[in-house]
Amino acid sequence: MTATASAGGIDAEGVCISFGEHLVLDHVTLNVAEGTICALLGPNGAGKTTMVRILSTLIRAD
Numbered sequence: 873m874t875a876t877a878s879a880g881g882i883d884a885e886g887v888c889i890s891f892g893e894h895l896v897l898d899h900v901t902l903n904v905a906e907g908t909i910c911a912l913l914g915p916n917g918a919g920k921t922t923m924v925r926i927l928s929t930l931i932r933a934d
Contacts, residue, residue, distance in 0.1 A: 880905075880906050881903070881904045881905045881906040881907075881908065882902060882903070882904040882910075882927060883902075883903050883904075884900070884901065884902045884903075884923075884926075884927060885901045886899045886900075886901065887899070887900040887901070887902070887923065887926060887933050888900075888933060888934045889919075889922060889926065889931070889933050889934050890934055896919045896922050897919045897922060897923060897926075897933070900919070900923065902923070902927075912924070
């Protein structure tokens, strides 16, 4: 997994995380260009908050 936040935007490739035996994110890739507004949409339990917590370094990916 690689994730970088810089003046060039956000590039995260192959983000994976599991809690116990429950796989939450499985090789998620997110590329957001500088100056772009990005929204994460999905149903409850899709991993949106987990992805934001990983990108903000509150938790580590597996």
